[in-house]
Amino acid sequence: MTAADVTLCFLLRDVDGRRNVLLGLKKIGFGTGKVVGIGGHLEPGESAAQAICREVAEEVHVHVEESNLLYAGTVDFVFPAKPEWDMHTTVFLSRQWEGEPTESSEIAPQWYPISALPRELMWADSLRWLPPMLAGERLAVRVVLNTDNETVADYLAEPVV
Numbered sequence: 001m002t003a004a005d006v007t008l009c010f011l012l013r014d015v016d017g018r019r020n021v022l023l024g025l026k027k028i029g030f031g032t033g034k035v036v037g038i039g040g041h042l043e044p045g046e047s048a049a050q051a052i053c054r055e056v057a058e059e060v061h062v063h064v065e066e067s068n069l070l071y072a073g074t075v076d077f078v079f080p081a082k083p084e085w086d087m088h089t090t091v092f093l094s095r096q097w098e099g100e101p102t103e104s105s106e107i108a109p110q111w112y113p114i115s116a117l118p119r120e121l122m123w124a125d126s127l128r129w130l131p132p133m134l135a136g137e138r139l140a141v142r143v144v145l146n147t148d149n150e151t152v153a154d155y156l157a158e159p160v161v
């Protein structure tokens with residue numbers, strides 16, 4: 001089964017000298033109840049960059065220009081017990097956008113200091129790949145989930161050159 005193409009974007013801003021990242025509480029669909037990155041599936045014919053600009057606008061009502069996306073790498077999520085959930089994710093950061101994030105039917109956005117992520121509400125795997133990506137590392141990550149579809153069975157991260 002082919003992994004679905006998805007994309008995520010993490011907006012970054014500095015407040016009182018602390019770097020903050022925009023995450024969101026997922027209200028419906030895959031990962032409901034978790035605090036996740038903003039993003040979703042590519043539509044047919046879309047590039048990852050086009051898709052993430054659309055998703056950010058739909059989910060948190062913020063406008064990001066493709067030219068302000070910073071490529072952070074990829075994450076392959078492998079769910080051996082649920083291969084239909086496998087996803088290939090292109091990850092972006094952005095420090096420039098227009099508008100203030102506001103809630104949609106899908107996501108309740110919230111800023112978090114990157115030093116104080118809501119760990120207990122996040123995917124366990126994201127605690128491994130997100131901090132280095134937020135710190136500027138470009139990575140190609142492969143996460144294999146256990147049969148509980150939650151905990152991490154295998155993790156590989158290689159630098160993207």
Ligand SMILES: Nc1[nH]c(=O)nc2c1ncn2[C@H]1C[C@H](O)[C@@H](COP(=O)(O)OP(=O)(O)OP(=O)(O)O)O1
Binds near residue numbers: 006030037038
């Ligand atoms: N193990 C994991 N860790 C993580 O941090 N994010 C994961 C993950 N597995 C999947 N994701 C993310 C990637 C992707 O952006 C998101 C699922 O895509 P969506 O939010 O688009 O799914 P939905 O089915 O809710 O919505 P639609 O795209 O509208 O169908 O979940």
